[in-house]
Amino acid sequence: MIIFADDGILFSSNPNTLQTMLNDMQRYCELWGLKINTEKTKVIIFEKGRHTRHDFHINNIQLEIVNSIKYLGVHFFKNNNWYMTQKRIAQHASFSLHNLFIVLNQIDLNACDKCKLFDSLVGSVLNYSAEVWGNHPGADIERIHTKFCRKVLQVKTSTNLDCLYGELGRLPMSVMRKIIMIRYWIKIITSSHTSMLYRVYSMLMTDVENNNTYNGTNWAHQIKCILDNIGMSNIWINQAGSNIIFTNIKLRIIEIYKQTWYSNINNSPRLETYSLFKHEFTIEPYIDFIKEKKYRIALTQLRLSSHQLEIERGRYTNIERNDRKCKQCDMNLVENEFHFILVCPKFRTIRNKYLKRYYCQWPTINKLQNLFMEKSKRVVTNLAKYIYFATKARLDV
Numbered sequence: 001m002i003i004f005a006d007d008g009i010l011f012s013s014n015p016n017t018l019q020t021m022l023n024d025m026q027r028y029c030e031l032w033g034l035k036i037n038t039e040k041t042k043v044i045i046f047e048k049g050r051h052t053r054h055d056f057h058i059n060n061i062q063l064e065i066v067n068s069i070k071y072l073g074v075h076f077f078k079n080n081n082w083y084m085t086q087k088r089i090a091q092h093a094s095f096s097l098h099n100l101f102i103v104l105n106q107i108d109l110n111a112c113d114k115c116k117l118f119d120s121l122v123g124s125v126l127n128y129s130a131e132v133w134g135n136h137p138g139a140d141i142e143r144i145h146t147k148f149c150r151k152v153l154q155v156k157t158s159t160n161l162d163c164l165y166g167e168l169g170r171l172p173m174s175v176m177r178k179i180i181m182i183r184y185w186i187k188i189i190t191s192s193h194t195s196m197l198y199r200v201y202s203m204l205m206t207d208v209e210n211n212n213t214y215n216g217t218n219w220a221h222q223i224k225c226i227l228d229n230i231g232m233s234n235i236w237i238n239q240a241g242s243n244i245i246f247t248n249i250k251l252r253i254i255e256i257y258k259q260t261w262y263s264n265i266n267n268s269p270r271l272e273t274y275s276l277f278k279h280e281f282t283i284e285p286y287i288d289f290i291k292e293k294k295y296r297i298a299l300t301q302l303r304l305s306s307h308q309l310e311i312e313r314g315r316y317t318n319i320e321r322n323d324r325k326c327k328q329c330d331m332n333l334v335e336n337e338f339h340f341i342l343v344c345p346k347f348r349t350i351r352n353k354y355l356k357r358y359y360c361q362w363p364t365i366n367k368l369q370n371l372f373m374e375k376s377k378r379v380v381t382n383l384a385k386y387i388y389f390a391t392k393a394r395l396d397v
């Protein structure tokens, strides 16, 4: 039995025992002049597959058996799955996101501050009770997060997620949840061994030791998997004796994610150009130093392949990569970022105005890479201007 404020929960693995507990509870309340609100008292039977039929009563009044229950703000579903839980959280957070967008449309903030606002106003909703359900992939939750990232960067829905996260240096919510779960785990294993929390954890641990993971839903098993996947199995094995440092585990989780992110970028043919210049998982400074929004957006869209060049359009119409030719000139070359920025003769005048001669004369992929990796604010802003005006000229065909 758990009692918190004016809420109470009775647990039982057996229907008859639960009815006995309800009877005891009723007698206790009668004795002390308390009245149980049978309208608000619900029963949930956690089970897979078919519904089993049971009746439970208080004072001869039959209690309603429900499929889901909200306890301390968390939705629990009878199938013991967190899919609907994360969906409800995402629905709830979409209102917060909407309100945040209203604010962002009214005041001009830099990208870092926008991200901070998101984390405190929306992220806190998305991560609610993630300590418990955090292992779920949480697709609906991630959609709220990526919607925000796209809004900040002003890119298409189809933009590659690794680019989206990389450009803003933002970790996916699923990675954040692993960190939250580890923090909670350390709290449990360092708590008093007589606490109810620790005793429940011990039960889960016994199941893990007996290889009983309940199809991966055993929470302690999930913690073990997180540690195994980041090469820290020793921490799991020695959890009773050693002094576990949260920061070390957190940094390792982030590091492993960054490695996967980097290899995704380098192994995707679609991100050939992006992989040329994006090497660090950190927010790009140009997002804030290019003050004119239209130039900044033009640069972001080109960097993230969220553009209309034939190399990208051909993907949707299933044209062979080598056949995605530039229609702006008669050079019979593939219209990719390299061609558009440094080669296509159509934009020569604009190019001469905004790009250094060094880049345009005898252009090479290496020069394109250097141009994108330029540290000079003036050079990067001019590149953004070039992309903006050349894109306009391209659309004016």
Ligand SMILES: [Zn+2]
Pocket (backbone or CB within 6 Å): 326, 327, 328, 329, 330, 331, 335, 339, 343, 344, 345, 346
């Ligand atoms: Zn061309």
